[in-house]
Amino acid sequence: MTRAALAAALLLPAAASCVYYNGMWSAQRLAREGAKREARGETVEARQAWARAAVKAESVLAHHPHSGWADDALVLQGEGRARSGACAEAVAPLDRALATVTAPPLHERAALARADCALHAGEVALAARVIEPVLASTDAGRRSRAEYLAGLVALARGDRDGAGVLLARSQEPAARVAQVQALIAAGRAAEVPALVGRKLPGRLDEGGWLPVFDELAAAVGPESASVSVQRFVAAQSLSAGARARLVLADGDRLLAAGATAAAGTRYATAARLVPDSSEGQRARVRAVRAAAAATTGPTDLAAVRQALDRLTRTGLSGEAAQDARVLQALLQQLASAETGSEADRFRAAELARDSLRATHLAAALFETFARATPTSLFAPKAIVAALALEPGAADSLLPVLDSAYPASPYTLALHGENSPAYAAAEDSLAQMLGVERADPGAADAALVAPPQPGPRGPALDPEPGAVPRGGAEGTRRPGVRRPGRPDDRPPQRPPDRL
Structure with missing residues (x-):
């Protein structure tokens, strides 16, 4: 063998090892990115990162099935698929990991992902069985995630009190949403204002809270639910836009219930929070609609039309402009009916x-x-x-x-x-x-x-x-x-x- 051939033969394993290590490092980096984006509420970007991590891990496993990183790659493949929303593709690698991987951290990660997929598929018993050992994990983060998933299992089984206990222990941001839902379902909505009125852990996504406040309003009425919304907005670390969207939705519920004065106040608050945004414009238009809903006669209606005309001259755009046009047409129709036919009136x-x-x-x-x-x-x-x-x-x-x-x-x-x-x-x-x-x-x-x-x-x-x-x-x-x-x-x- 020539000296060059010998050198190539000696370097080949090292090169393969380097490629293998780089592939796994890249997969783990993408997984960390996915986790960070999840924490920031960037759902789409998080799923994309997790999907890419799964692809990288699968490639590593395919080329190096017997390496020391094979278990890590297998778990990350399944975990990445699950957290990217592709549970159908995650089940096989996760089941294999649960059957073959013994290292506690890896096994617990696989169990968490598998339980999550089982819950999405309605397999409550499977989720409960898989998640139970992780409730005793020595890792606080994985234990907290397990408590959240176990709380969802309890909710699915109708054990609202048990769900409340588990969810209260979890530090997952989504656990507070589920905890409030559990309280509402258990007829304990009176406890919600105190819960949402204290600083909650993690980065909160107002998109997850909007339907929760809808549920609360359906249970206790929009005016009572509005108290919880106001406490939540005051206590949490939210962007001005998120606050405005929550307050805007609160105003919509109040307006639909006929509480026009309270709705007008909420719309004014939303407009002050984000005066130059699309939400601010929508809030100002809806404040005029609330004023229109409070009118008692043609004279009041004329004042509302003037207010809307002034607002439209400020230069509305998007949804706010469309809302204003619809309201303008409606007010015009009402005004012209005074001198119209019997049908018009x-x-x-x-x-x-x-x-x-x-x-x-x-x-x-x-x-x-x-x-x-x-x-x-x-x-x-x-x-x-x-x-x-x-x-x-x-x-x-x-x-x-x-x-x-x-x-x-x-x-x-x-x-x-x-x-x-x-x-x-x-x-x-x-x-x-x-x-x-x-x-x-x-x-x-x-x-x-x-x-x-x-x-x-x-x-x-x-x-x-x-x-x-x-x-x-x-x-x-x-x-x-x-x-x-x-x-x-x-x-x-x-x-x-x-």
Whole structure:
């Protein structure tokens, strides 16, 4: 053998070892990058880094299956696949690692990744079995992750109290989200403000918290949930944009619930947090919408239109500009209805109720319609709409309905009496408004129970208003219950027919 050949033969193993080591080093570097990006809430970038780490580790394992780093490569291959969101590809290497790898740190990492994938697949029993040994890990980070996953297992099994204990021990940022969900599910929502009002560990992702506050609002009401949102925003280390998005969503929930003043306050807060951002623009437009929802008459509405005109001249863009255009068109339609046709005025009342959520304004418009067109077939329907919006006005409105329109299909339906003319009246209204009836075949179903005025306009949310006052005091029908208060009203109301 020549001297050159001998040198090449001696250097070949060293070169292979160097390539192998560099490959594993690169895979581990990508894994560290993925973990850092996860901690910063950069989900997409984190998954990309983990996927690349898995590819590198798989390559190392394929070329050097018997090396001293083979176990590390096998675990990282499965872990990388799992944390990149590719659990289907992670299961095989992770199961192999759990069966063959004995080093505790590597085995625990494989167990954590396998349990995570099992939970995503709904394999709760498997996740519980795999994760249990890691709960006793000497490594605080892996033990904390195991407590979080075990808490999710307990939640999936319906053990809400057990889940709360496990999640409270975990230092994973996501554990606080799950802990709040566990409290809500266990009927202990009253404990949420105290939990979210203290500084939570780790970097928080507002995207994970937004649906949690939606759940809380559904459980305790938007106004009570707003207290928790305010405490959370004040206590946590969040960017101004994240704070604004949380406050903006809080305002949306309040507005949908009719708490217009509170919603306006939240929108103003969001706008102050990020005045020059898209969120700030959206908040200012929604503050105008909240003001519109609080209006009680045409004069208030004119002031809102002026405020919106001033805002649009500041130069809105994106979603805020679109929101402003929609609101502007709606306000214009309401304003022009004052001098419009009978259909225009009735539609305006429904738009105020359904699209603008302006309960008091809608009440005034329904009342004005009934008073201005007392001979209209739909005057009694306007009174029924007003009763639905203002049940406290039943003592003044119901006598008007009974005395002036005793034979109206809407009056009869309100009192739970059959009226074959009800479907025909709804057809006439649909034609007048230029819409089609949603379910003509179900007409007979509306002949028994009282009608419930419902959304007919561009799908938002309703709430009707008041009607003609000063009518003759009619005699109450014998045996008919007054719908003056929610518990006095007939139990069921079928939706209006279009």
